[in-house]
Amino acid sequence: MKLAKSYFADQRKDDLRELGQGLQRADVPGHVTGKTAYFADRTFPGMLYLKMVRSPHHHARIRSIDLSEAERHPGVHRILTHKDIPHNLYTVLILIQVGPEDEHVLAEDKVRWKGEAVVAVLADSERAASEAAARVKIDYEVLPAVLDIEAALAPGAPVVNEHHGQNHYMYDSGPSRKVRFGDVAKGFAEADHVLEQTYWSSPIEQAPMETTGCIVTPDGNDRFTCYTNTQAMFFTLDNTSIILQMPGHKLHLVGGTVGGGFGGKVDVTVEPIAILAAKLTGRPVSFIYSRYEEMQVSSPRAAEKIVLKDGVMKDGRIVARQVWGYTDAGAYSRHSPYGAQKGAAHYPGPYTIPNVWVDTWCVYTNRTPSSAMRGFGVTIADFALEVQMDKLARLIGMDPLEFRFVNAYRDGDMKAHRQETTGAALIECMQEASRVASWPVAEKYMNMSSYRES
Amino acid sequence: MARVPVQFTLNGEEKAEFVESGATLLKVLRDKLGDTSPKGGCHQGTCGACSVIVDGELRLSCLTLAETCGGADILTAGGLAADGRLHPLQRAFMDEFAAQCGFCTPGMIMAARALLDRNPNPTRDDVVEALSGNVCRCTGYEPIIRAVLTAARSNSQNAA
Numbered sequence: 001m002k003l004a005k006s007y008f009a010d011q012r013k014d015d016l017r018e019l020g021q022g023l024q025r026a027d028v029p030g031h032v033t034g035k036t037a038y039f040a041d042r043t044f045p046g047m048l049y050l051k052m053v054r055s056p057h058h059h060a061r062i063r064s065i066d067l068s069e070a071e072r073h074p075g076v077h078r079i080l081t082h083k084d085i086p087h088n089l090y091t092v093l094i095l096i097q098v099g100p101e102d103e104h105v106l107a108e109d110k111v112r113w114k115g116e117a118v119v120a121v122l123a124d125s126e127r128a129a130s131e132a133a134a135r136v137k138i139d140y141e142v143l144p145a146v147l148d149i150e151a152a153l154a155p156g157a158p159v160v161n162e163h164h165g166q167n168h169y170m171y172d173s174g175p176s177r178k179v180r181f182g183d184v185a186k187g188f189a190e191a192d193h194v195l196e197q198t199y200w201s202s203p204i205e206q207a208p209m210e211t212t213g214c215i216v217t218p219d220g221n222d223r224f225t226c227y228t229n230t231q232a233m234f235f236t237l238d239n240t241s242i243i244l245q246m247p248g249h250k251l252h253l254v255g256g257t258v259g260g261g262f263g264g265k266v267d268v269t270v271e272p273i274a275i276l277a278a279k280l281t282g283r284p285v286s287f288i289y290s291r292y293e294e295m296q297v298s299s300p301r302a303a304e305k306i307v308l309k310d311g312v313m314k315d316g317r318i319v320a321r322q323v324w325g326y327t328d329a330g331a332y333s334r335h336s337p338y339g340a341q342k343g344a345a346h347y348p349g350p351y352t353i354p355n356v357w358v359d360t361w362c363v364y365t366n367r368t369p370s371s372a373m374r375g376f377g378v379t380i381a382d383f384a385l386e387v388q389m390d391k392l393a394r395l396i397g398m399d400p401l402e403f404r405f406v407n408a409y410r411d412g413d414m415k416a417h418r419q420e421t422t423g424a425a426l427i428e429c430m431q432e433a434s435r436v437a438s439w440p441v442a443e444k445y446m447n448m449s450s451y452r453e454s
Numbered sequence: 455m456a457r458v459p460v461q462f463t464l465n466g467e468e469k470a471e472f473v474e475s476g477a478t479l480l481k482v483l484r485d486k487l488g489d490t491s492p493k494g495g496c497h498q499g500t501c502g503a504c505s506v507i508v509d510g511e512l513r514l515s516c517l518t519l520a521e522t523c524g525g526a527d528i529l530t531a532g533g534l535a536a537d538g539r540l541h542p543l544q545r546a547f548m549d550e551f552a553a554q555c556g557f558c559t560p561g562m563i564m565a566a567r568a569l570l571d572r573n574p575n576p577t578r579d580d581v582v583e584a585l586s587g588n589v590c591r592c593t594g595y596e597p598i599i600r601a602v603l604t605a606a607r608s609n610s611q612n613a614a
Contacts, residue, residue: 024548031556032544032563034491034532041490209495209503209557209591259493259557260591291496 027257036257038210039227044217044284048077050277051129052287053119053136054297055111058145058366059158062109062118066137070121073135075128078281080120082106085276086245089163091333092268095238102163103332103369105243105272111140112160112331113366115297117269122277122285145366149305149326152365160331160364169329169337169362177344181416182355184311187320191311193395198307199384203300203328206373210259212298213288214270216278224275225252231265243272244279251275263372267299267334302336302370303328306384311355312392316406323347325360325381330369335376337362342377345417349385350426351407356416404430405445412452424450462526464489465533473520480504480515483530491532491560495589502588505561506530512568514587531560534567542605542612543567552601554592562588566602576606 030036067079082088082104089101107118119136123129146152146160152167160167168175188194214228230236233255241248258265274287289298304327311320325343329336340362347358373379393403405427413421427450434441457472464487473482480497483489483506495503497516504516507529534541543563546552553559562585569576569584576584581602582595590598 022549022551025551025553027556028548028553031553031559032531032540032547033535034489034530034560036556038490038493038557040494041484043485207591209501209555209589210493211495257556259495260555262591291498291500 030257038257038259039215039229039254040210040213040286040288042215042227044215047215047284047286048122048124048277048281049126049129050274050285050287051121051123051126051133052117052293053121053133053138055107055114055116055118055140057111057140057142058114058147059143059160060111060140061143062107062111063139063141065119066139067119069137070132070135073123073128073132075124076121076132077124077283078122078277079132079136080106080122080273080277080280081118082108084280085243085273087243090239090243090268092235092239092266093333093335093338094242095235098333098337100163102161103334110143113368115293115368116331117273120273120277122281147365147367149303149328149363149365152328152363153326153361160366164364167364169333169340169364171337171341176359176361177341179344179347179356179358179416181357181418182320184320184322184355184357187355188309188311188322191319192314193392194309194311195388195392195395196307196309197388197391198305199380199387200306201304201380201383203303203368203370204373205295205298205300206260206262206264207295208258208260208262208264211289211291211294212265212270213286214274215284215286215288216271216274217284218278218282219252222246222279223250223252224278225254226271226275227254227256228271229258229261229265230255230268230271231258231261231263232268235266236268236271239268240272240275244276262374263301263376264294264298266372267369269298297368299330299334299369299371301373301376301379302330302339303367304380306381308384308388310388310392312396314396316393316396316398316403318351318353318392318407320355321348321353321357323356323358323360325358327360327362327377328365328367328370329362330365330367332364332369333362334369334371336370339372339377343381346378346381347385348416349382349389350409350424351404352409352413352421353407353416358416399441401430401434401439402441402445405441405448408448408450410450410452426450458521460521460524462523462528464528465530471520475521477520478516479506479508479513479518479520479523479528482520483515483528489530489532491530493557493560495557500589501558501561502565503558503561505564505588507564507568507571510568510571512565529564529567531563534563541567542608543570543602546601546605546608547598550597550601550604552593552597558588558590558592562590562598566605569602570606570609574606574609576602578603
């Protein structure tokens with residue numbers, strides 16, 4: 001593939017020698033010799049193992065918790081409930097004022113998803129911890145659950161999360177993030193064709209090879225070292241500081257090589273409880289998700305429902321685009337209010353459309369909380385947008401690649417969320433794709449440029 | 455819990471340990487003997503990150519009881535570089551960008567080594583089959599397959 005150096009000439013001072021050249025990873029000698037240190041490549045004398053007792057129900061009230069049998073199990077050292085946690089109610093993005101706090105480190109009165117943490121058992125071995133966890137008796141009153149976006153937004157649906165009060169996030173702009181640009185009603189009225197389609201996606205697990213976890217050592221003087229594979233070191237430090245009501249200088253968080261994350265390790269789910277356990281027992285503590293927990297409990301990419309309505313002219317111009325985007329956050333916010341918001345700005349796609357109307361919703365259901373995964377808020381949007389582009393091209397009998405040239409954004413175009421386009425390269429990418437894929441398009445498209453002479 | 459004595463050779467060195475009955479070879483290698491090159495990705499024999507060679511056979515150390523390894527000759531990725539000289543597989547994994555996060559790499563390399571030990575000139579299909587029990591989530595498998603074939607070629611050139 002030939003690099004179009006001329007296009008970037010005024011943007012880069014170097015001669016782009018790096019591109020197209022093989023470059024060895026800095027950390028690969030450690031990987032191939034097995035010397036790279038991951039958080040779990042250490043053990044400490046007297047280490048305790050933490051096993052979480054989790055809700056078997058999607059939605060239930062906790063009537064009572066009976067620890068008596070578990071506490072008598074050989075090897076058990078301590079069992080933690082919500083009463084042990086200084087500031088049990090949290091939400092990760094409170095650090096940037098995205099509230100309200102809506103999730104318990106350990107469940108108090110209710111569980112809102114199947115897998116929610118209720119009781120933490122600490123024992124001398126993984127086996128003793130697992131056996132004792134199975135002996136914790138929790139009496140639940142099962143409540144009706146909502147398990148998809150439509151059920152959650154239906155009138156009279158059970159409320160998933162009382163901290164929100166309704167089954168969707170409330171932005172400062174109201175129940176949804178909104179983008180309003182031009183006049184979509186006028187655009188649809190003028191269009192030769194209007195196409196409305198609904199797209200659905202399921203949750204997707206990041207499935208890193210290394211499961212989520214941390215190992216904590218008490219260092220004396222009420223200070224702790226936490227070896228963790230978090231992808232979000234400062235989210236973890238600051239949220240732990242809030243949850244444990246401890247100043248950050250008492251917490252020494254040590255990262256390192258992460259054995260795959262893909263967004264699955266940005267939530268703060270293991271460190272606060274493990275540090276608290278080390279503090280209360282005075283022993284090193286290991287809390288590492290089993291493979292089952294990684295697949296079933298760690299937050300996946302959200303399920304989404306996307307409704308796209310486009311008005312298109314016979315010559316290929318899209319004149320109006322209306323979008324209703326719904327992100328299934330599961331039972332708690334975590335990073336989903338942000339993901340849904342990101343979608344709102346993204347939805348017109350890399351196309352210049354004069355009339356755009358977007359509403360994106362962050363919806364609560366009794367499902368596993370969803371969160372970050374590779375381009376969350378945008379990736380599924382792109383799936384829907386590009387399938388829609390193919391359908392629109394077919395509708396008007398146009399080549400799908402040429403259809404995208406007609407609508408591609410170019411430098412100087414105003415995007416729907418009022419940010420002027422700069423550094424666009426979609427046209428140049430499509431020209432290269434046309435050549436490489438042997439998918440010819442008309443000469444006029446091969447002569448187009450993202451640049452506009454000013 | 456009852457402990458049993460076990461002796462074996464790890465990467466050419468004699469080792470003797472008291473292990474808990476039922477302890478896996480993975481746990482003993484990592485926690486007792488300090489060889490953390492085998493990784494625990496699933497602890498249920500499905501991901502291959504814990505792969506080691508026991509008496510010439512590729513084994514999942516997370517499903518192998520340490521007490522069954524008495525007298526065995528055990529090889530891990532941690533002992534593959536002889537006297538600090540990289541094995542052709544290690545060199546090829548570096549050159550072919552066959553590792554990203556690195557977590558599956560020691561297991562991949564041991565699975566590949568077991569293949570090359572029994573079949574120095576594998577076909578691409580042989581390599582795919584030999585790595586079929588090892589999961590990678592980062593690079594995709596093509597660079598890994600290329601690395602194994604490259605290592606096989608460099609081995610046979612050295613032998614010629």
